[in-house]
Amino acid sequence: MVTFTNSRLQTxxxxxxxxxxxxxxxxxxxxxxxxxxxxxxxxxxxxxVEVDSESTRLGGAANVANNIASLGxxxxxxxxxxxxxxxxxLTTIVKESxxxxxxxxxxxxxPTTVKTRVIAHHQHVVRVDREVKHDIAEGVQSRLLDILRRxxxxxxxxxxxxxxxxxxxxxxxxxxxxxxxxxxxxxTVDPKFNNFFEYKQVxxxxxxxxxxxxxxGVRLNDQTGVEQAxxxxxxxxxxxxxxxxxxxxxMTLVEGGGQMTHVPTAARKVADVSGAGDTVISTLTMMxxxxxxxxxxxxxxxxxxxxxxxxxxxxxxDAGELRTTVSNL
Numbered sequence: 270m271v272t273f274t275n276s277r278l279q280t281x282x283x284x285x286x287x288x289x290x291x292x293x294x295x296x297x298x299x300x301x302x303x304x305x306x307x308x309x310x311x312x313x314x315x316x317x318v319e320v321d322s323e324s325t326r327l328g329g330a331a332n333v334a335n336n337i338a339s340l341g342x343x344x345x346x347x348x349x350x351x352x353x354x355x356x357x358x359l360t361t362i363v364k365e366s367x368x369x370x371x372x373x374x375x376x377x378x379x380p381t382t383v384k385t386r387v388i389a390h391h392q393h394v395v396r397v398d399r400e401v402k403h404d405i406a407e408g409v410q411s412r413l414l415d416i417l418r419r420x421x422x423x424x425x426x427x428x429x430x431x432x433x434x435x436x437x438x439x440x441x442x443x444x445x446x447x448x449x450x451x452x453x454x455x456x457t458v459d460p461k462f463n464n465f466f467e468y469k470q471v472x473x474x475x476x477x478x479x480x481x482x483x484x485x486g487v488r489l490n491d492q493t494g495v496e497q498a499x500x501x502x503x504x505x506x507x508x509x510x511x512x513x514x515x516x517x518x519x520m521t522l523v524e525g526g527g528q529m530t531h532v533p534t535a536a537r538k539v540a541d542v543s544g545a546g547d548t549v550i551s552t553l554t555m556m557x558x559x560x561x562x563x564x565x566x567x568x569x570x571x572x573x574x575x576x577x578x579x580x581x582x583x584x585x586x587d588a589g590e591l592r593t594t595v596s597n598l
Contacts, residue, residue, distance in 0.1 A: 284559035288342040294430030296348040297329030297382040330430035336551035339585035347372035355381035425558040426455035433461040459550040499523035549574040
């Protein structure tokens with residue numbers, strides 16, 4: 270367990286300012302309908318939600334970018350949207366937020382990924398997804414890489430945010446890792462099942478429990494199994510570090526030298542786990558870019574994930590709240 274002095278926390282949080290982090294992956298638009306339920310539909314045994322308000326937010330890899338900004342950094346989103354109203358809405362939010370939009374390409378061959386959530390009395394009622402999952406064309410991959418190469422000198426880190434929606438494909442992964450290593454840039458990964466073992470030699474590989482169980486074909490029922498899985502991933506992927514997120518059981522960090530650290534969960538209350546993984550990878554990467562050690566970055570990311578689990582809907586971490594919470598531990 271890492272302990273922080275006030276001066277160390279001050280240094281890390283001051284160093285966050287202005288860090289530029291590229292987020293490449295599946296950009297999404299999150300739509301919300303907020304309301305209440307007073308009756309069951311006569312047409313089917315389902316609740317009738319009377320909508321009080323609607324809201325639209327950045328989701329998926331775009332939510333990772335939102336977290337980077339809330340921590341004081343500058344996110345550089347690299348991904349695609351469709352030639353549709355949802356794509357225009359996402360791009361408008363990006364520009365209104367003051368984020369660079371150069372890396373967002375319009376791909377007429379696919380719709381913008383949209384997740385629509387209906388929430389009543391602070392509880393999810395249903396989620397409706399609009400998306401396609403086929404791989405982006407080679408030409409689009411090349412354009413995304415060209416954008417990164419043009420901005421190499423500005424970047425402090427790269428996050429690959431893979432939701433299995435078709436943007437993060439095998440050939441692109443290899444190019445991204447090679448690009449990061451060539452330019453001495455931190456590269457972290459939030460993986461999904463399809464490309465799980467393609468992320469070789471990254472700075473931090475951050476799978477969750479479910480993804481790890483599916484990829485390795487094991488059940489992580491106890492800490493011994495978790496640690497063995499972490500060592501297996503470290504070896505197979507030749508990663509510098511592996512950070513396994515375990516939900517209510519916290520996180521386990523496996524470092525390249527073999528050191529193992531378990532970080533208990535920091536969630537004070539759990540209202541909604543949506544977006545917690547986005548907050549964890551964002552905080553982890555930003556803290557590494559700010560000069561934090563992998564253990565410091567992992568603990569701070571764990572606390573940040575716990576904080577956002579207490580909020581309904583997908584919200585970014587607040588840097589001030591994060592610092593105050595860590596100071597009071």
